[in-house]
Amino acid sequence: MTPQTDPQVGAAVKAADRAHVFHSWSAQELIDPLAVAGAEGSYFWDYDGKRYLDFTSGLVFANIGYQHPKVVAAIQEQAGKLATFAPAFAVEARSEAARLIARRTPGDLDKIFFTNGGAEAVENAVRMARLHTGRPKVLSAYRSYHGATAAAINLTGEPRRWPSDTGTAGVVRFWAPFLYRSPFHAETEQQECERALQHLADTIAFEGPATVAAIVLETIPGTAGIMVPPPGYLEGVRALCDEHGIVFVLDEVMAGFGRTGKWFAADHSGVVPDLLTFAKGVNSGYVPLGGVAISGAIADTFARRPYPGGLTYSGHPLACAAAVATLNVMEEEGIVEQAARTGEDVLGPGLRELARRHPSVGEVRGTGVFWALELVRDTETREPLVPYNPVGEANAPMAAFAAAAKERGLWPFVNMNRTHVVPPCTITEAEAKEGLAALDEALSVADEHTV
The missing domain is CATH 3.40.640.10 (Type I PLP-dependent aspartate aminotransferase-like (Major domain))
Known part of the structure; x- marks a missing residue:
């Protein structure tokens, strides 16, 4: 599906959301939700036509991808x-x-x-x-x-x-x-x-x-x-x-x-x-x-x-x-088996390679299409990149990392000092490698906050 560009509709959707939708887990005046125009497979896009590879599967639920x-x-x-x-x-x-x-x-x-x-x-x-x-x-x-x-x-x-x-x-x-x-x-x-x-x-x-x-x-x-x-x-x-x-x-x-x-x-x-x-x-x-x-x-x-x-x-x-x-x-479609292969052959090796090259990655752990990177300020002391349950300025390093990922067309799952790699189970090898490349660049931003 080709993303359709319609900024006026996007602006109207955003305005109605801000006027009437009360969002979970959020201080309502401090959030800026993206207006989503559509989704298919491992991707979604906004009304400006910008497409994102979804490394969150929504909230880790779109196991077979969008719009099957x-x-x-x-x-x-x-x-x-x-x-x-x-x-x-x-x-x-x-x-x-x-x-x-x-x-x-x-x-x-x-x-x-x-x-x-x-x-x-x-x-x-x-x-x-x-x-x-x-x-x-x-x-x-x-x-x-x-x-x-x-x-x-x-x-x-x-x-x-x-x-x-x-x-x-x-x-x-x-x-x-x-x-x-x-x-x-x-x-x-x-x-x-x-x-x-x-x-x-x-x-x-x-x-x-x-x-x-x-x-x-x-x-x-x-x-x-x-x-x-x-x-x-x-x-x-x-x-x-x-x-x-x-x-x-x-x-x-x-x-x-x-x-x-x-x-x-x-x-x-x-x-x-x-x-x-x-x-x-x-x-x-x-x-x-x-x-x-x-x-x-x-x-x-x-x-x-x-x-x-x-x-x-x-x-x-x-x-x-x-x-x-x-x-x-x-x-x-053998989706469970595909998830196992993706983890063993692509995500696991790819994420471990990122850990070898980025001082901000303290640990890689996971299986299938269920992975986490523990981001740290210091790999020796294992000090987290941000404190436990950070708020405001304390979360700035993770916010900068997330922004860098989104700029590169990757929508990341971020929680405290971790980024989780949890794409749809149906993600292809090419898509997974595309996401790893974007993650590689975004981790360079996290590296700036290491000691």
Whole structure:
């Protein structure tokens, strides 16, 4: 699709946005949102005709890229047949979406509770765990993000939690493994794994195992930094949960549906959780959809006992039709396998080469099309390029880096002192190399702030 230039329309779109749209996570008078005219594949463009290679996949959801014709057609067909219907009924698109999702989830996670997004999925997973166990507490990691609704934001570890943290939500946080900034003074991945598991075991012991309903973990943390867990860690958490009768919840909202080069990030370790939350990539964000995949044991809890939760739009037909089409396209076109190859052959080697040449890159980590660059002022001390949770002038180096990337036609994902490389799973080798070249130039700006 050729970008159409129409600055007058763009100005009108921007004016209406500034007059009436209240944006999330933002000081409203300090933002300048880009007016987007269109998108296709790995690119989007503005009304001036400037095109950007999207290294963010929206908010890490456009796994099959923008405007895939088969998914667009499926939404149009479903709208003509049955645009909406209440969740208490059996509807073809809903049933088929649940069947296809259950086919891909690990182990016996064969029951699917549909939500409108990831935060609601986490909310309901926690509710299920508490009702199943009869226990109040939930454990989550400091470096995490689980959503912005009441329980989900309290489970979140990163600073967006702070303004909404009630301190009474029954949440206990712990340190998950992250060798580059190890809280356990570990020197190897094995040490990090062993010490993180011991820390978690001690936390459970001192909180009282009989009070802990669930441990909620992002299989690979997303917004908080894309820290791939060391070998054996998830297996160790699974063993602790089994030992104490704790429900193990894996949050795959960002990591699921091909993002890591597997259908689910849990597939890398073979670990089967009791509950798995999903959203984003399930239908590439074309229509809002999320859900909880539920094990047989937890589903049995509600076989004759009503589950006290629901949503007006649970399993919305348009969203489910988009999911069916997306999952079929991913299989037909080998998109999961493509994501694995892109990570192994292009992004991984390319990003590591950038790290060798740029003093601002402290670490490269990731898998598939799910990568992070840790930007630092000093590779020896590992001092971050900007402070934790920077505001205003403190964030200037990262803002300059982001601006340099955009000038070169690359839309970057930036969070604190990191840039994440999370393009659509469908990105081609040529597109990925184009993005790496733009990133190379933008990192030269970050290098100016190193010591």
